[in-house]
Amino acid sequence: MKIIPIGGVGEIGMNMVLINSGGSSIVVDCGVLFPPFQHLGVDTVVADYKGFCDTFKNARTLFITHGHEDHVGGIPYLIQHCKPKIYATAYASEVIKARCRSVLGNDFKIDIKVVKFGDKIKTGNFEVEYIQVDHSIPDSSALFIRTDEGNIFYVADFRLSGRNKQPFLNRIKEIRNESEVDILLSDSTNAHEESEALSEEDVLASLDSYFKKAKKKIIVTLFSSNISRINQIIKLSKKHGKSLFISGANLKIHLNIARSLGYMEPDGGCIRPDSEISKTAEENIVLICTGSQAERYSSIVRLSQGTHSLKINKDDLVIFSSSQIPGNEKVIMETINRLSEKGAEIVYSDDYGVHCSGHANRKELREVLKNIRPKYFIPMHGEQIHLKYHVGLAIEEGIPEKNCFVLKNGDEFNYDGDKAKVKNHYKFNRYYVDSVTGELIDDVVIKEREIAGEMGLIVLTLVIDSKGQLISKPQLLPYGLSKSAKVQEVLSGIEDKLFAFCKKRPKTEHLAKDIQELKSQVKREFRKAYDNKPEVILNFVEME
Numbered sequence: 020m021k022i023i024p025i026g027g028v029g030e031i032g033m034n035m036v037l038i039n040s041g042g043s044s045i046v047v048d049c050g051v052l053f054p055p056f057q058h059l060g061v062d063t064v065v066a067d068y069k070g071f072c073d074t075f076k077n078a079r080t081l082f083i084t085h086g087h088e089d090h091v092g093g094i095p096y097l098i099q100h101c102k103p104k105i106y107a108t109a110y111a112s113e114v115i116k117a118r119c120r121s122v123l124g125n126d127f128k129i130d131i132k133v134v135k136f137g138d139k140i141k142t143g144n145f146e147v148e149y150i151q152v153d154h155s156i157p158d159s160s161a162l163f164i165r166t167d168e169g170n171i172f173y174v175a176d177f178r179l180s181g182r183n184k185q186p187f188l189n190r191i192k193e194i195r196n197e198s199e200v201d202i203l204l205s206d207s208t209n210a211h212e213e214s215e216a217l218s219e220e221d222v223l224a225s226l227d228s229y230f231k232k233a234k235k236k237i238i239v240t241l242f243s244s245n246i247s248r249i250n251q252i253i254k255l256s257k258k259h260g261k262s263l264f265i266s267g268a269n270l271k272i273h274l275n276i277a278r279s280l281g282y283m284e285p286d287g288g289c290i291r292p293d294s295e296i297s298k299t300a301e302e303n304i305v306l307i308c309t310g311s312q313a314e315r316y317s318s319i320v321r322l323s324q325g326t327h328s329l330k331i332n333k334d335d336l337v338i339f340s341s342s343q344i345p346g347n348e349k350v351i352m353e354t355i356n357r358l359s360e361k362g363a364e365i366v367y368s369d370d371y372g373v374h375c376s377g378h379a380n381r382k383e384l385r386e387v388l389k390n391i392r393p394k395y396f397i398p399m400h401g402e403q404i405h406l407k408y409h410v411g412l413a414i415e416e417g418i419p420e421k422n423c424f425v426l427k428n429g430d431e432f433n434y435d436g437d438k439a440k441v442k443n444h445y446k447f448n449r450y451y452v453d454s455v456t457g458e459l460i461d462d463v464v465i466k467e468r469e470i471a472g473e474m475g476l477i478v479l480t481l482v483i484d485s486k487g488q489l490i491s492k493p494q495l496l497p498y499g500l501s502k503s504a505k506v507q508e509v510l511s512g513i514e515d516k517l518f519a520f521c522k523k524r525p526k527t528e529h530l531a532k533d534i535q536e537l538k539s540q541v542k543r544e545f546r547k548a549y550d551n552k553p554e555v556i557l558n559f560v561e562m563e
């Protein structure tokens with residue numbers, strides 16, 4: 020048996036794992052990653068699905084654990100290269116279809132089979148059982164995967180609280196009474212988290228106290244898929260006689276899914292159409308909005324910038340009912356500061372009890388390890404440090420260190436029914452989704468954007484005749500460089516050198532032949548004056 024993580028180890032996001040046994044393969048999840056940088060015009064990062072489909076020709080059955088973007092967001096891009104059969108629970112299926120519509124329009128074909136908890140799906144050498152777990156999106160599952168070559172427990176994102184805790188632990192016990200678990204793969208996102216987790220009831224009580232205290236509008240930003248939190252806000256809006264408004268396309272998509280599947284708290288008419296917000300008294304307004312991670316065009320960011328139709332005024336209360344995804348802290352703080360400047364009161368830290376994580380903390384991870392007692396352990400879903408912490412827990416729970424494998428994306432973990440080792444490594448590129456065009460761009464373009472952002476740009480304009488010969492002196496125009504006299508002088512010196520070079524070259528050849536040389540000359544000469552290599556863009560202007 021082989022297990023190959025395509026993404027999701029050593030990082031938070033892009034969860035995708037290939038499992039091969041007896042000549043057949045399945046894939047668990049197909050997620051995106053939120054880019055580790057800002058300001059480069061990229062929203063999400065996806066795997067090289069073409070490379071994946073070409074390399075693993077028999078991997079065409081996909082099992083989805085839940086509907087979060089880091090588990091399903093890659094599907095619209097994957098189905099452009101192969102046509103997998105997809106198994107997913109009801110909520111995840113609807114999210115997948117909505118994601119495909121937003122990326123591909125209405126013209127796409129997708130083969131999704133909706134599974135129910137307890138279903139055992141047979142495919143090739145596999146039998147995959149869906150077991151319900153609690154997490155921050157409805158219909159989340161752990162998978163128990165049986166094969167002739169061994170059994171795998173895949174505990175993807177989960178937390179061990181809420182109504183599914185006991186049934187989940189009971190099912191683990193039943194499984195353990197019947198069979199061994201050879202390999203456990205498990206969520207490590209909060210493997211460093213020692214503190215006691217808040218329950219949803221604690222969060223509800225805390226939010227209630229803020230609803231009581233609020234003087235003016237209440238604005239709550241949260242993850243769009245956090246339906247249980249949205250339901251709490253609906254409950255509180257009803258209790259306090261408020262009118263509830265929803266802002267943000269993603270939130271509306273999730274609310275529609277929740278409503279159609281019967282997961283939404285009956286709102287009793289408290290949710291009002293957008294058009295009524297201007298006629299509603301400030302102290303009666305509750306607004307749920309997108310942007311808990313301060314995404315660029317999200318509602319909370321627009322509210323903070325004053326570009327939203329609703330205005331933030333003194334004594335409004337803004338609650339961030341969400342955790343901060345590592346890497347987003349700075350933009351979230353910028354948003355918070357802008358809101359505060361407008362006079363709003365802000366509740367954003369975990370200390371205020373307005374959010375509880377959807378991921379298991381150390382105590383909960385320990386309980387899963389203790390109950391499953393696997394022979395081998397592979398921590399998943401987490402940065403390097405989270406994976407290491409999780410291994411530490413596994414060792415404390417009696418799994419020998421040599422049986423714990425911290426993998427890298429692309430590693431091929433092999434298990435022969437007794438011994439395990441990493442044999443091969445696959446290297447796949449990654450692609451970035453351009454936020455303006457939606458097209459995929461590669462590392463080279465990202466590098467160019469980085470250079471242009473960090474070091475500036477120089478545009479080299481060459482005016483040529485129809486035969487490609489220079490007819491006037493080359494011109495250099497700087498962008499994102501200082502406008503000092505020294506820079507102007509350096510550029511004009513380079514212009515003279517380029518002119519001399521062009522005059523010397525053979526008159527029979529088109530100047531386009533020397534593009535690389537001309538660009539290099541500009542970079543080289545500029546570097547002599549400044550220790551900096553700006554990006555050079557060449558612009559030919561043809562004149563008769």
Ligand SMILES: [Zn+2]
Binds near residue numbers: 400
């Ligand atoms: Zn996840």
Ligand SMILES: [Zn+2]
Binds near residue numbers: 085
């Ligand atoms: Zn999740």
